[in-house]
Amino acid sequence: MKILVCISKTPDTTSKISFTDNNSKFNSDKVQFIINPYDEWYALVRAIEMKEQAGATVTIMNVGSADCDAIIRKALAIGGDDAVRIDAEPDDAFFVADQVAQFSKSEQYDIIMLGKETIDYNGSQVGGMIAGLLDIPFVSLASKMDIAGNIASLERDISGGRELLTVQTPFVISASKGMAEARIPNMRGIMAARTKPIKVLPPFPSEKLTSVKKYDLPKEKAGPRMINADQPEELVALLHNEAKVI
Amino acid sequence: MSVLVFVEASEGKFKKSAFEAATYGVKVGTLLGVETHALCIDEAAESELKSLGDYGISKVWYVNDSRLRNFDPLVYAKVITQAEAQTNADVLVLIQSYSGKAIAPVLAAKLRAGLVSGAIDLPVLEGNSFLVKKNVFSGKAFATYEMHSAKKIISLMSNSIAPEKKPIDATVAAFKPELEDSDFRVTVKEVVKASGTISLSDAEIVVSGGRGLKGPENWGMVEEMAGILGAATACSRPVADIHWRPHTEHVGQTGVAIRPNLYIAIGISGAIQHLAGVNGSKVMVVINKDPEAPFFKAADYGIVGDAFEVVPKLNEAFRKFKAGN
Structure with missing residues (x-):
């Protein structure tokens, strides 16, 4: 079985967010970058578990510049076998998905996995776009996956509930909480990752359909209005008359 | 040209987010000077479908196909793509629900359309630029996206715009998608309905x-x-x-x-x-x-x-x- 796990580089969850160039660019100064947690904790770790249980090769895929190599090495340390980096700026979801789709056409992966969204642009777009471009099933927001032969059983969130389904490979899944538990790479993994290959490819011809024109930060709150613990009816009155939410 | 809104119903009733999407779609239609239609795949009675007219939707397309009772984003996207061709829609509006999150990117790939997912405000036209604002960095900032493609897809964050009445007499029409058996590649074993309690993402x-x-x-x-x-x-x-x-x-x-x-x-x-x-x-x-x-x-x-x-x-x-x- 061949599994492709797509990872994205995102600022650490605790990063302070700011912008430069007249609010048109993200300020990466002093920002620590990590593997997008949904890609790592859920998609990658589940792929490694499946490799351990049933045997598989796990290829790490990233669209990004050379500064993504650090997170790719970490993914290899967690257990990926090899990696491919498409050397391009990942600033439009369609462009990124098209790169992955064009690359995977010749490779015939059984499962393409990624996280349900990235924690920077919160798009939830790339997985569905890869599936659409390759015209293979898309199991979005999957929280469980088991595979027997070429048939996978999955659980996914849908509006108003959960769907339990089976699907034949190849397919794309976007992973959410429940899929796997986070793992910390061990020393053996870190050593092994040093010699695992990262293949760097130029981008495939494609197009960018969106771009960010500008960023804004939310207005700072003035601070909360404090209410005395003995006067809860004051809070009720404020929520009704001032905030108008009850 | 038109705007097409994809609306979701649950147990025969539209959710509040369907009326939010309708209001959003109608406002985009007004901005572009075109009509706004809606498409519903879920089961709903004619009177319920017609109620979208209260929010300014001029035509409601309804798909009655038992094969679509189970959710599959590839199949739903195929139906919406066909409706998009029939209504000649340039802008598609969905709600960023669990289902919308899955359908919108598949649609975007099929139509080679730019997608802004999780929009929180109406689009703004600045010269030739079509701009849409959304939350980024998990709510720590906003980004205004420019959409470069001819076809555009916006999935709207629920609770971002209040439903607004603008009553017109909506026509309800059947829409018959062309689907092959080979389109149904996912076998749904069971749907576990989250019932009894109020769902977190819909809760006010x-x-x-x-x-x-x-x-x-x-x-x-x-x-x-x-x-x-x-x-x-x-x-x-x-x-x-x-x-x-x-x-x-x-x-x-x-x-x-x-x-x-x-x-x-x-x-x-x-x-x-x-x-x-x-x-x-x-x-x-x-x-x-x-x-x-x-x-x-x-x-x-x-x-x-x-x-x-x-x-x-x-x-x-x-x-x-x-x-x-």
């Missing part, structure tokens, strides 16, 4: 508890408050991790992101990862015994006090208020 009020509540046996007062207010219950990540509450209730960066009108946090300190999932809430109330809890900085209203004393009193006050209204 959410009451949430953290480790400050000391144990799962103390959640009675949280559930009581939710009951009085017609709210959904939620919890912080540590509480879900130590199994005091189910993971489905975990709100935050790695759990469910919510944007209710009112979020009441009890005994939650307000770590940055928690805030990332709730900072879309319109109004936040924080109850914590630690006056230094970081959550107070993000709150609109705060009470410093022991939850075990404050919450029962607050429940009493809410109950009195509800009885008087």
Whole structure:
């Protein structure tokens, strides 16, 4: 079985967010970058578990510049076998998905996995776009996956509930909480990752359909209005008359 | 040219988000000077479908195909693509629900259309630029996207725009998609409906508890408050991790992101990862015994006090208020 796990580089969850160039660019100064947690904790770790249980090769895929190599090495340390980096700026979801789709056409992966969204642009777009471009099933927001032969059983969130389904490979899944538990790479993994290959490819011809024109930060709150613990009816009155939410 | 809105119904009834999407679509139609149509794949009676006319939708396309009772984003996207061709739509509007999140990117790939997912405001036309604003960095910032493609898809964050009445007499028409048996590649074994409780992502009020509540046996007062207010219950990540509450209730960066009108946090300190999932809430109330809890900085209203004393009193006050209204 061949599994492709797509990872994205995102600022650490605790990063302070700011912008430069007249609010048109993200300020990466002093920002620590990590593997997008949904890609790592859920998609990658589940792929490694499946490799351990049933045997598989796990290829790490990233669209990004050379500064993504650090997170790719970490993914290899967690257990990926090899990696491919498409050397391009990942600033439009369609462009990124098209790169992955064009690359995977010749490779015939059984499962393409990624996280349900990235924690920077919160798009939830790339997985569905890869599936659409390759015209293979898309199991979005999957929280469980088991595979027997070429048939996978999955659980996914849908509006108003959960769907339990089976699907034949190849397919794309976007992973959410429940899929796997986070793992910390061990020393053996870190050593092994040093010699695992990262293949760097130029981008495939494609197009960018969106771009960010500008960023804004939310207005700072003035601070909360404090209410005395003995006067809860004051809070009720404020929520009704001032905030108008009850 | 037209705008096409994809609406979801549950048990024959449109959700509030369907009317939000309709209102949004109609406003985009007005901006572009075109009609706005809607497409519904879920089961709904003609009178329910026609009710979209109250919000200015001129034509409602309805698909009645039992093969579509189970959700599959590839199949749904195929149906919507065909409806898009029939209605000659240039802009498609969906809701960023679990289903919308899955359909919108597949559609975008099929139509080679730019997609802004999780839009929080109406598009703005600036010269030839079509601009749409959304939350980024898990609610820590906003980004205004320019859409370069001829076809555009916007999936709207629910609770971002209030449904607005603009009654017209909507026509309801059957839409018959062309689907092959080979399109159905996913076999749905079972659908577990989240029933009985109010779903977190749809809830207008959410009451949430953290480790400050000391144990799962103390959640009675949280559930009581939710009951009085017609709210959904939620919890912080540590509480879900130590199994005091189910993971489905975990709100935050790695759990469910919510944007209710009112979020009441009890005994939650307000770590940055928690805030990332709730900072879309319109109004936040924080109850914590630690006056230094970081959550107070993000709150609109705060009470410093022991939850075990404050919450029962607050429940009493809410109950009195509800009885008087």
